[in-house]
Amino acid sequence: MESNQNEIYLRARLARDPRFDGLFFTGVKSTGIYCRSICPAPPAHEENVEYFKTAIAAANAGLRPCLRCRPDSAPQSPAWLGTQTTLNRAIALIEEAFSTGESIDLEALSDRLGITARYLRQLFKKYLGTSPKQYIIYKKLLFAKKLLHETNLGITHIALNAGFESVRNFNHQFQTQLGLTPTQTRTRTQNEAASTENGLTLFLNYRPPYNWDKMRGFLQTRAVEEMEWFDDDVIYNKTFCFEESRGYFSAQHMPEKNGFKVSFYFAEGSQVKNLYQLNSLVRRILDLDANIEQIEDTLKNAIPEEMELKSGLRVSGAGSDFEAINRAILGQQVSITQAVKLLSKLVHEYGEAEFVNGVKLRFFPHPHSLQEASIDILKMPGARKQAIRNVAEYFTNNKRVNLDDCLSLKGIGPWTVDYAKMRGLGNPNIFLATDLVVKNKLKALHEQSDTKQSFDDFFEIMKQDAQPWCSYLTFQLWHL
DNA sequence: ACGACAGACTT
DNA sequence: AAGTACATGAAG
DSSP, X not given: OOHHHHHHHHHHHHTTOGGGBTTBEEEETTTTEEEOTTOOSOOOOGGGEEEESSHHHHHHTTOEXXXXXXXXGSOOOOSOXXXXXXXXXXXXXXXXXXXXXXXXXXXXXXXXXXXXXXXXXXXXXXXXXXXXXXXXXXXXXXXXXXXXXXXXXXXXXXXXXXXXXXXXXXXXXXXXXXXXXXXXXXHHSOOSSOOOTTEEEEEEEOOSOOOHHHHHHHHHHTOOTTTEEEETTTEEEEEEEOSSXXXXXXXXXXXXXXXXXXXXXXXXXXXXXXXXXXXXXXXHHTTTTOOHHHHHHHHHHHSOTTOOOOTTOOOOOOSOHHHHHHHHHHTTTSOHHHHHHHHHHHHHHHSOEEXXXXXXXXXXXXXXXXXXXXXXXXXXXXXHHHHHHHHHHHHHXXXXXXXXXXXXXXXXXXXXXXXXXXXXXXXXXXOOTTOHHHHHHHHHHHHHSOOOSOHHHHHHHHHHHXXXXXXXXXXXXXXX
């Protein structure tokens, strides 16, 4: 790493700057430990320090994670790095597999990338210093470590929830990579979060700033009763539904700690499973992994001077890509209020319900329950109803969904797909230029500015300059 | 594309 | 005494 970069890191760690949390790790050669930028321990002498971009790289250099700042609970680097290198695509695919709970076959993954598994290994070795397998294992281990610290789950449950299939191997990997056995790790530090009745609580970090007010408002105006709700107007709740685990999560913002306290409650008869997926789900819905500092720096240079950026504005995700595209279809040509009304009816008619702690939970409908639905309770054009059925059919028939495929379905246009990509996949680079609100705001901006550019040029240049963060530009325009 | 080898994983 | 939970060696 270049030296001016090192100076930035030095300043960040001396200031314990949370904006750099998870973006680099400080390796201390004299102690053999690596830390986050925010570590409360007295800072190490710079001459003993080496900086790493990822936790895995630090571990690879023979260092162990610090017991105080716990690098395992730092915000992740977003899988979407904007740049379309093969390595970044590989990392994004791995992340995607993690967040859907699929197991990862490196041969299959390489095939999808159009390279051989051998070359993939080579790329990982060259740029990250490890094999893809090691990378995957280490990521699982760090999540397992988080569960050890923050929950009372038994080791076996933790191993399975972190994505290991054999406890034997989990123990072995844990011991060799992190230096301690799982129980030793747990007894070294005290659990700060006691387990809740039929659930558990995790603390999820972000890098500040975070504009919770705007995020809260966005979620609240789009909330579907029984599927999403707010306690006291501040605690956000939403249901989740996997094959074996159903329930809801409850997210409370703790601005002074740069994170959310998130409790997961499981329905009776459903097991505590899919924790890694749940963790990613909440992170995506609340957009916790965004590097807002960097994004806003880019946007500042892309927009006209008259336009003011809302600091800490995040792009809220939907519960799934399926939910996102349905929200998009029902949002065609109507107001937000109208769209939410339609969505509520759809969810209440076709989504399953279940009680947990006396709370009635409603899950977003499965694709199979929509593919032949008459949807006659919704007042909207028949073609749009057909579009919903078509999309549902596509989702039932395809194990691996590509939202771009939906473009060929009747009633699905670029706006709908882009919206779904932005909210469903967390794609940061979607510019919803065809959106009516965006269009109007852009026109107003164009007139305001004394530029000689045509509107088309004005818009095209802004779009280019905002790369790869166009989704954030879209949200900024919506909130203007 | 190949064989040798390391390491992942199971019982 | 049986059952549960965790860690680990040997071998393939």
